[in-house]
Amino acid sequence: MTVRPYRHIERRKSRLIHVGKVPVGGDAPISVQTMTNTLTTDVKATVEQIQRIEQAGADIVRVSCPDQESALALRQITREIAIPVVADIHFHYKRAIEAAENGAACLRINPGNIGSADRVRDVVKAAKDHGCSIRIGVNAGSLEKDLLEKYGEPCPEAMVESALDHARILEDHDFLDFKISVKASDVFLAVAAYQGLAEACDYPLHIGITEAGGLRAGTVKSSIGLGMLLWSGIGDTIRVSLSADPVEEVQVAYEMLKSLNLRRRGVTVISCPSCARQQFNVIKTVEVLEQRLAHITTPMTVSVIGCVVNGPGEARETDIGFTGGGSNTHQVYIAGQPDHRLKDEDIVGHLVGLVEKKAAQIEAEKAEAARIEADKAGAAAEAAE
Numbered sequence: 001m002t003v004r005p006y007r008h009i010e011r012r013k014s015r016l017i018h019v020g021k022v023p024v025g026g027d028a029p030i031s032v033q034t035m036t037n038t039l040t041t042d043v044k045a046t047v048e049q050i051q052r053i054e055q056a057g058a059d060i061v062r063v064s065c066p067d068q069e070s071a072l073a074l075r076q077i078t079r080e081i082a083i084p085v086v087a088d089i090h091f092h093y094k095r096a097i098e099a100a101e102n103g104a105a106c107l108r109i110n111p112g113n114i115g116s117a118d119r120v121r122d123v124v125k126a127a128k129d130h131g132c133s134i135r136i137g138v139n140a141g142s143l144e145k146d147l148l149e150k151y152g153e154p155c156p157e158a159m160v161e162s163a164l165d166h167a168r169i170l171e172d173h174d175f176l177d178f179k180i181s182v183k184a185s186d187v188f189l190a191v192a193a194y195q196g197l198a199e200a201c202d203y204p205l206h207i208g209i210t211e212a213g214g215l216r217a218g219t220v221k222s223s224i225g226l227g228m229l230l231w232s233g234i235g236d237t238i239r240v241s242l243s244a245d246p247v248e249e250v251q252v253a254y255e256m257l258k259s260l261n262l263r264r265r266g267v268t269v270i271s272c273p274s275c276a277r278q279q280f281n282v283i284k285t286v287e288v289l290e291q292r293l294a295h296i297t298t299p300m301t302v303s304v305i306g307c308v309v310n311g312p313g314e315a316r317e318t319d320i321g322f323t324g325g326g327s328n329t330h331q332v333y334i335a336g337q338p339d340h341r342l343k344d345e346d347i348v349g350h351l352v353g354l355v356e357k358k359a360a361q362i363e364a365e366k367a368e369a370a371r372i373e374a375d376k377a378g379a380a381a382e383a384a385e
């Protein structure tokens, strides 16, 4: 039981599958994924984009394979990147087989759309032979005709039925290494479909609000929809869909997960909106500070507050705190305690220095703890011999 039960999220129990080396479902951390928007056949541009995506912290990347050349390009792409690739296929079963043969770790394909039973069998065989998992991706905008006729319009029940129909095909082929998504651009529809699916099966769920819009509107819409799902424990892997740079999608996904304490990565800055009481330019400081701290991956909290109204209280809860004081004499807090004052100095440069020092200290402690654990395990193994 946690000390603060109001912060506890009980995650839905789901089966564990793998996308390459990344576990999805079970007790695995909720993985973050995005999708490239380069031409897959332009290997150089695609690899460069994936490397930026990796640096932003993505665990998985999806790459479109609309033609044979793209599916074959995966061979070279996957050699030059560190994170596993989900090949986005849609209809053509041959592309799925080629992608599996050329390094994809997961195939995004709906078995009900592949065609004949022979083709489904061949795709499943390729997935099994090459250690690929599959994502069934149901989309409200492309529901099967019979379901639209049965239900009259895209609705949660139709989406769940579609997902379970596809799932049954894979189950019939003794293939259970799959995850499912039921996306819609309508938040109500997407949330209700995921809630229904979460009740109906224990497969891991890839959650997302599809075609959510541009950076600002899409972030808000995704945060509402995915926030509701994550808060209720639903979701094993997440993609935020934005008409924006994929790196933004990764950053937004992390902010969501960080807000709900589901993942921790990098510096979380807590800052006030500023007002006439501010003793330094809070907005400008935070803007530059966030850019200069983007390289830090160690989880840490930093509060940057314009004056003493809320500064000391926020600083108590953060690793490093900064509160504006009169006459340009600001207060710096370390581990919640007042530590030193800062007068007429470069605030951002000072805080970046403190964060880097703290990050190095945390990483060194982690490495030391890992070394001690390894020594203990080695000693236990020796004793057992």
Ligand code: SF4
Residues within 6 Å of the ligand: 272, 273, 274, 275, 276, 277, 278, 279, 305, 306, 307, 308, 309, 310, 311
């Ligand atoms: S903490 Fe101070 S400066 Fe910031 S918004 Fe509140 S009163 Fe204004």
